Amino acid sequence: MADSAITLTGINKSFGAVRANRDIHLDVAKGTIHGIIGENGAGKSTLMSILYGFYQADSGEINIDGKPTTIHTPNDAIAAGIGMVHQHFMLVENFSVLENIILGAEGAALLAGGVAKARAELERLEREYGLEVDPDAIIEELPVGLQQRVEILKALFRGAEILILDEPTGVLTPAEADHLFRILQQLKEQGKTIILITHKLREIMAVTDDVSVMRQGQMVATRKTSETTVEELAELMVGRRVLLRVEKDPPNPGEFKLSVKGLTVRDSRGVVMVDDVSLDVRAGEIVGIAGVAGNGQSELIEAIAGISAAESGQIMLEGKPINLTDGADAAELRGRGLAHVPEDRHHMGLVLPFEENENAILGYQDDPKYLNGPFLNIDAIRADADARIKEFDIRPADSRLKTANFSGGNQQKIVLGREMGRDPSVLIVGQPTRGVDVGAIEFIHKRIIEMRDAGKAVLLVSVELDEIRSLSDRILVMFAGKIVGERDPEASEGELGLLMAGIDDQEAAA
């Protein structure tokens, strides 16, 4: 066996009563890509934060290159040759690439010398690893793929030998993700050790040499990637057998429920976010909108749901037009049978400090059945919330609990229960399983299919291409505010990936 880059022995870490890491043992061989996989809240991030000096373990031992090492601060970690690429980039957005890279490693009290040195060093890294980036570009003007590259360069500039990447592909297109994996392979060939944290099984199979599985704060298994299967890993993650493929019957589309024609939306800066988009959704079908985050999907569904005004275009809900430009009114649309599961449940879907039952009726609070004269009928609301909790298997089953205390998957079920439970005719779902664990994903997908089979028109927006492909009956791809193509769910991932990057290979071939 090769030398170990990192050996963790008996790591324990508790936050109050929650034991985030329990007696963790981990051995990462030098010069390999080691995957760590687990559901949200399994303790992966906590473990890596301990390794990077953000938290200190309650007990346990860290060995780097065979030497016992104490890591109390990120400084200790950097000194030990550990670099980390965080899930949410730790970049100063209005700084240049160069300024971000030298931050904390400036060299001297005056910047001039450090900047010149960093510029030369960047050129060397660029040559060696093919990590090209304009050192004078401002971070917020760079696409996310390049921002991530800056994070990697930051770590390499500090002399990292061990690179930890926390959920690196969440924000990338399939093509960008593939590029990232090529970079990681190259870094591996140069002798770097890489730890890849993810919840995507496919990525583990594609790039790692070894994989460790975490569940509920414990390290439950370590396998050679070549000797394991997706099914085995999924079972280890969840602790029971999981159905990875969604099973569904062929669709049975009926009349047009939602028609959008020539919709154009500008954001507050006047930039066109949705550009002349037309689409139809019929009863009994799921139309999926694929695309990399930020290509106008959010603005599109917000305009349809009456949250933001559109500049021009027409939307027909069950054959009747919606007022788009002024007085777009989410409450009125709800009354007309349009239910909306927003993309960001924390920002738009829920009021986290509220009790569960309050969130379960939010937006429908004027429904006469929740009212008692001018007052809310608390008993009716709680009874309704309890029924919904049973129906959607929301845990813990306590409608008086503060919403913030539910896990991500259960919070999402609260929103889904609210929006699906009122027999809408059109359902708009944004990112139904973002930040939701594997078990709950299975449940949510089943419910969405059930809505379709009950004859609802479903418009699905997700940045998870797998999710779009397994749920949709038709796939529309959005790029730079336009619908650039329509494909069957059977279309290959490569073809959809190219479309998501704005390249139409059918046109290219013609």
Place this chain on the structure above:
Amino acid sequence: MDFFNAIILLLDSTIRLSVPLLFACLAGLYSERAGVFDIGLEGKMLAGAFAGAAAAAVYDSAWIGMLAAVSISIFFALVHGFASITHRGNQIVSGVAINFVAAGSTVILGQAWFRQGGRTPSLGTEERFNALNLPGAEALRDVPIIGQLYSELLSGHSLMVYLAFLMVPITWWALYRTRFGLRLRAVGENPGAVDTAGISVTWLRYRAVICCGALCGLAGTYLSVAQNAGFVKDMTAGKGFIALAALIFAKWRPVNAMLACLLFGFLDAAAIRLQGQPLPFIGKVPVQFMQALPYVLTVILLAGFIGKAIPPKAGGVPYVKER
């Protein structure tokens, strides 16, 4: 020539009146660029003015006055830091508290120590920062226009006026050319980036509020030991708040800060000069209107003319490591 003289006098008092604003505005810039909002500039200035005048009177030295002013102001800044950085308290509440403490304690202590109704004893010439004549000012006085500009406008201010304007390039240089400045700007935008780079967010923010305290102390010193000859109750009269407005106006940039402070200084000077004098076409304007003008202008300009002022992204938010 009369008109020209009037203009020169107006500009001359513009400079004098913008100095305390400039010190305070730059003070706020250090703090807010590091992500600590500071509504307590006013209070620190007032405490500094009192301490400066009191110490100068007792020890017969303007320099000791300055030292006392800067020390007490830094002390208040550290209190603000302790509340809002170490204990992650609300920065606005802490700042308001400092303003109240300063307003009350200066008068009480002044009365207890000097028995002059909250004032400090009048300072003699040798206990103040006096006007400096630049070399050649006398000789050039009679040269038309250029000579007058030099001898009236540029020469004849106290040391502190020159110091205030010198602080502008120094601040710019510190902010954009030094390691400290890079980290300071970073911690106000994304403290997470600073923390993961292995730099202490807490210590960095403390250093920023110390800079803020020192400059507020200088602002106070100027008011009571240079511009005036002693401390009077409430002598800052809202200058700390105008400095905050100027800071927003300047979009948190040093050179813009100087221009904004000069503009507000000019309005103040014009208000004083135009008191009781009828304006062409309009007639007599109430003094109160002229005094309100800087504030009205801030609202109008911020609302429509200078574009969006985007504050440092992490401003006002205590840093908590993500769980």
